[in-house]
Amino acid sequence: MIGDQLGAGVEGRSSGRIKHDHGVVRDDIEAPHMGIPELGPRIHMYTDDTNSMLALASSLVLNSGLKPIHAARSYAIFWSTGIKRGYPDSAQESMRCVLEGKTNYQECGRIAFPDGSFANGGAMRIAPVALAFRHASDDQLYEAVRMAIISSHVHPEGIDGAFVLAKAIIFALHCQSVNDFNPLEFLTVLQSTARTEGMQKQIQKLILFYNEQNGLHNASSKKHRADVDVVRALGNTFQIKAIEAVPCALWIICVSYREPEECLIRGVNMGGDTDTVAAMIGDIIGALHGREWIPTRWYDHIEPNSEGNMGRGRDYAIDLAKKLAAMDLNSVLDDNE
Structure with a gap:
């Protein structure tokens, strides 16, 4: 939630534009949120990213497990009720399809894109699955991820982005302390975990960049890359593709994981899909560091229950997280159970 709010006010702006307008963004910015400019400036409010994550978390808790049809309906209910968030048209089409019930919910993700969406919307919401399935095998985790987002994301790269992010969160969760986190091992595990060539190639780039930056191949010729240069090397500067957004988040973790506050700040200031990338970074850094590092100025301004x-604010999210942490899942429930 914190990363989502921090990036919401500058979503869609380039790194250069953010720097020109705000210097270095370190706190929530008052500005219209993308997709809903007509509602005017907002501050200390989350976006569609957190809304979808809360919908999935709520479904998992209510069912004591992952029931895909219920998760699909939860996304649609959270979208259509409460405060309006800035969902893209394609996401709204899939959720409207689920609510209408005329099409099998597993096909609703093909309404806007016949081959399915390759975007980052599946990854941005997947943290609750990572927490609940943290001891599952890779195959069990992949199936849980696939079914959790099947109503909106059926493209292999969209699924893989969510799967790799879930695996990244679990890797961080399993570190006993921050000193146990090894960036190169982290990237190597994720590359071997990824199931699409596109994602594998992106993580291979990160491994190369990390080795060059740390002189692991040639100590006399370290090569530093600015965050914005890494964004460009990975693809579009607005990281809408899952195989672009997730690697951006992974990079920031690898180079700043000991400084959790700085991780989120760097994630926002690299520009592009700022709220989504920062939310992903928050998922991983929270798994690694817990909550004690969170600055009071951020914690106190997380959107409250209202x-x-x-009632879907900070306290609601904390309650869901505690209940997810008590779960230990390894299979997907049948829709008829």
Whole structure:
């Protein structure tokens, strides 16, 4: 939630534009949120990213497991009730399809894109699955990820982005302390885990960049890359593709994992899909560091439970997280159970 809010006010702007307008963004910015400019400036409010994540978390808790049809309906209900968030048209089409019930929910993700969406919307919401399935095998985790987002994301790269992010969160969760986190091992595990060539190639780039930056191949010729240069090397500067957004988040973790606050700040200031990338970074850094590092100025401004958001604020999210942490899943429930 923190990363989502921090990036929401500058979403869609380039790194250069952010620097020109705000210097270095270190706190929430008051500005219209992408997709809903008509609602005017907002601050200390989350976006569609957190809304979808909360919908999935709620479904997991209510069912004591992952029931895909319920998760699909939860996304649609959270979208259509409470405060309006900035969902893209394609996401709204898939959720409207689920609510109407005329098409099998597993096909609703093909309404806007016949081959499915390769975007980062599946990854941005997947943290609850990572937490609940943290001891599952890779095959069990992949199936859980696939079914959790099947109503909106059926493209292999969209699924793989969510799968790799879930695996990254679990890797961080399993570190006993921050000193146990090894960036190169982290990237190597994720590359071997990824199931699409596109994602594998992106992580291979990160391994190369990390080795060059740390002189692991040639100590006398370290090569530093600015964050914006890494973004460009990975693809579009607005990281809408899952195989672009997730690697951007992974890079920031690898180079700043000991400084959790700085991780989120760097994630926002690299520009592009700032709220989504920062939310992903927050997922991993939270798994690695817990919550004690969170600055009071950020924690106190996380969107609170309110009548407007139907009680879906900070305290609601914390309660869901505690319940997810008590779960230990390894299979997907049948829709008829």
